[in-house]
Amino acid sequence: MSSLYLSWNRLPHLRPAEIHSLDMPVLPKRISTSVFTVQGNARSYGDVCLTEKGVLLKTLGLNKFISFDRKNGILQCYAGTKLSDILALVVPHGWFLSTTPGTALITVGGAIANDVHGKNHHVAGTFGHHVNKMELLRSDGSRLILSPQENKELFTATVGGLGLTGLITWAEIQLMPIHNPLMWTENRSFRDLDEYWELNQAMQPLWPCSASWIDCLSSGRGVMFLGRHASAVEQPFPSVGHNWRVPFEMPLSLVNNLSVKVFNTLYYHKNRTNKTGLTGYKPFFYPLDGIYDWNRIYGYRGFYQYQCVFPPHSEKEGIRKLLAAINHSGQGSFLAVLKSFGDIPSIGMLSFPRAGTTLALDFPNKGDVTSRLFSRLDAIVNEYQGVLYPGKDARMPGSLFRSHYPQWEAFSAFIDSKFSSHFWERVTK
Numbered sequence: 001m002s003s004l005y006l007s008w009n010r011l012p013h014l015r016p017a018e019i020h021s022l023d024m025p026v027l028p029k030r031i032s033t034s035v036f037t038v039q040g041n042a043r044s045y046g047d048v049c050l051t052e053k054g055v056l057l058k059t060l061g062l063n064k065f066i067s068f069d070r071k072n073g074i075l076q077c078y079a080g081t082k083l084s085d086i087l088a089l090v091v092p093h094g095w096f097l098s099t100t101p102g103t104a105l106i107t108v109g110g111a112i113a114n115d116v117h118g119k120n121h122h123v124a125g126t127f128g129h130h131v132n133k134m135e136l137l138r139s140d141g142s143r144l145i146l147s148p149q150e151n152k153e154l155f156t157a158t159v160g161g162l163g164l165t166g167l168i169t170w171a172e173i174q175l176m177p178i179h180n181p182l183m184w185t186e187n188r189s190f191r192d193l194d195e196y197w198e199l200n201q202a203m204q205p206l207w208p209c210s211a212s213w214i215d216c217l218s219s220g221r222g223v224m225f226l227g228r229h230a231s232a233v234e235q236p237f238p239s240v241g242h243n244w245r246v247p248f249e250m251p252l253s254l255v256n257n258l259s260v261k262v263f264n265t266l267y268y269h270k271n272r273t274n275k276t277g278l279t280g281y282k283p284f285f286y287p288l289d290g291i292y293d294w295n296r297i298y299g300y301r302g303f304y305q306y307q308c309v310f311p312p313h314s315e316k317e318g319i320r321k322l323l324a325a326i327n328h329s330g331q332g333s334f335l336a337v338l339k340s341f342g343d344i345p346s347i348g349m350l351s352f353p354r355a356g357t358t359l360a361l362d363f364p365n366k367g368d369v370t371s372r373l374f375s376r377l378d379a380i381v382n383e384y385q386g387v388l389y390p391g392k393d394a395r396m397p398g399s400l401f402r403s404h405y406p407q408w409e410a411f412s413a414f415i416d417s418k419f420s421s422h423f424w425e426r427v428t429k
Contacts, residue, residue, distance in 0.1 A: 079109030122342030160348025
């Protein structure tokens, strides 16, 4: 019997029929089932990279660099290469990822399949915008080069395609130039949502990177974190902080009403004084990567992440209603991130990012209590024309997915018949 495989949030609990770890970009032969599900470093929050019927293809063994053009910042690598490994290679040569999510521990294949976004979406779009080309291995053995010019339709289906169009074997990505590993940062506190909207409108044209922590058990107070890559003259380098580790899985979640209220109050007051300064890129872009196994604080029952985006015409009221419902429920979150997306259209047919404001929150799994809260949040998201994020989902109703992503039927024509996932089977029934 195969092992139990989990995503980063440890939900849902699924046991694949078979597991194959790939160290070569080929599909396994002589298997008992013909359905594949692709998994990179399992940093998704949910079941887009899980299966209980098929073969789980682990791609971490596909972690080799192919070429690096140091002059033009063009990198080719296999799909199992982690973003952290890319940064370790390219930063000393004056290059950086053109956009990056809040963890560097995902693979290139996962970044493409979920078309991830970062703090600079309003100036750089999504990860897919910086993929020059890639190779896709289909179950019939064919290998296709996909790019915005070659096999364009399959390219737009594969970017954000949740690993369903075949196995991405390698990709070529365009990097951005930097002068050093430093970030010039500024923190700005806001007392409520009205002040957030004013501050965001003023700051986004000035700063290429921005995201806000918000106290979801308040009237909307929070702290906006702004950043830009430092210029060549801004020296010396600051010292690198220590990494921490959660030593073992907690028997019960440490996230509860009291701990969230205490943490949120302390965190807000610690950061409410506006601060500017230099820091390394890791603390700015990847603060949680410095806490190994931080998901253990939620206990063996795991946690859910709920992330949605509201369009510009309804973002203010939608976010306000969502926070009011969370506040009323008493189920707060340490990790509540508010960010405005820009108006750069995503490439992928099923890509999540779009113009508007996105809110992401983590909730400990409390069974029916949490499910009832999510039903209320779903109703608000639906009412205000919002959309949920498949890459952060472990429980979205299929009806919601199909209405939020009306291109799903057109996308289905590009799915490789021997690729699927628990998520896709769940939401397309």
